[in-house]
Amino acid sequence: xxxxxxxxxxxxxxxxxxxxxxxxxxxxxxxxxxxxxxxxxxxxxxxxxxxxxxxxxxxxxxxxxxxxxxxxxxxxxxxxxxxxxxxxxxxxxxxxxxxxxxxxxxxxxxxxxxxx
Numbered sequence: 001x002x003x004x005x006x007x008x009x010x011x012x013x014x015x016x017x018x019x020x021x022x023x024x025x026x027x028x029x030x031x032x033x034x035x036x037x038x039x040x041x042x043x044x045x046x047x048x049x050x051x052x053x054x055x056x057x058x059x060x061x062x063x064x065x066x067x068x069x070x071x072x073x074x075x076x077x078x079x080x081x082x083x084x085x086x087x088x089x090x091x092x093x094x095x096x097x098x099x100x101x102x103x104x105x106x107x108x109x110x111x112x113x114x115x116x
Contacts, residue, residue: 007032030054055084077108 007018013035014020020028020037030041036057037043043050052066065080084105088098 010034 002023004021005014005018006021007014008016010016011034014032015034016032017030018032020032022028024045026043026045028037028041028043030037031039031054033039037054038056040053041051048063050063050066052063062080065075068075084107086103086105088101088103090096090098
């Protein structure tokens with residue numbers, strides 16, 4: 001296998017900050033959770049570079065849209081797909097109903113940093 005990972009591990013999977021070099025020479029430098037790109041990172045492949053956010057291994061929006069947002073420009077939300085399916089778990093009997101909850105959310109990237 002000509003792929004290589006340099007970084008932190010948890011349960012034998014990339015977790016935290018790291019660099020993954022793929023067999024085709026492309027690379028990802030950024031955040032990982034449970035072996036997948038998750039958080040902020042930079043993906044390079046030959047003459048293409050994507051810097052942005054990932055969720056469970058998937059990019060959030062087309063490169064030109066993310067690049068426009070990164071430059072602080074306003075972007076029409078119809079230009080990208082931003083949907084989430086949060087999952088909740090608890091061992092509490094009192095709140096066990098949350099284990100059966102189905103939640104779907106939509107979002108919008110703004111021309112300012114994310115607020116928490």
